Amino acid sequence: MHPDSASARPYGALAPGEMIGLYLVKLVAFFTRFGATPDERQLGELNLWLTRAETLVDGLIRATTAVYLTQSGYEELARAMRTPLGITPQSPPDFQSAPQTLDQLQERLATCLATYERAEALARKLAMIIALALYSSALERAQVRPRPTSTISVSVHTDALVTGASAPHLWPPPI
Numbered sequence: 001m002h003p004d005s006a007s008a009r010p011y012g013a014l015a016p017g018e019m020i021g022l023y024l025v026k027l028v029a030f031f032t033r034f035g036a037t038p039d040e041r042q043l044g045e046l047n048l049w050l051t052r053a054e055t056l057v058d059g060l061i062r063a064t065t066a067v068y069l070t071q072s073g074y075e076e077l078a079r080a081m082r083t084p085l086g087i088t089p090q091s092p093p094d095f096q097s098a099p100q101t102l103d104q105l106q107e108r109l110a111t112c113l114a115t116y117e118r119a120e121a122l123a124r125k126l127a128m129i130i131a132l133a134l135y136s137s138a139l140e141r142a143q144v145r146p147r148p149t150s151t152i153s154v155s156v157h158t159d160a161l162v163t164g165a166s167a168p169h170l171w172p173p174p175i
Contacts (some may be wrong), residue, residue: 016063017119020056024116027053031109038102043069046105050112059084064123065130072131 014022028152034042066081100108115122 006069006110017060020053020060020116023056024113027109028113031106043100043105047100049107050105054108054112054115056142057112057119060116061119061123061126064120065126068124068127069130072127074134077130077134087138 019122030046034046038046062081062084066078069075069078069081
């Protein structure tokens with residue numbers, strides 16, 4: 001952590017999480033500036049910015065999870081976590097959706113802020129879940145079989161027990 005605020009440092013010195021935090025702060029400022037009665041165009045812009053913020057927060061969680069997976073030795077999975085899902089260079093994400101009401105947008109913003117605040121913990125838990133899933137699937141593939149136990153069959157001569165005669169001496173013992 002740096003002792004000075006994130007907005008006082010040049011943008012090049014900020015970590016990705018801090019840049020996303022600044023974007024969210026600016027988004028909250030836009031929400032308060034537009035007031036209680038934004039017009040349709042402003043709602044559309046807020047919706048677009050909020051969708052981008054949600055995408056950034058999801059990307060932050062995936063990138064942080066990739067760091068944890070790399071530290072755990074899962075390089076291939078870390079590379080997969082860094083690749084956005086469903087987004088290829090040929091198909092950019094679709095941000096154009098119908099504008100929502102201001103209350104719905106504020107609810108989405110509150111959810112986005114809460115997710116951003118828990119991003120580190122969510123990434124850590126996601127990395128643990130992935131590692132545990134890999135471990136359990138590796139155990140299933142190993143097909144752990146119980147060690148075969150040798151069974152010794154002992155035959156008891158019931159007629160000797162009934163008549164009172166001694167059982168025949170068996171040597172060598174059956175194996």
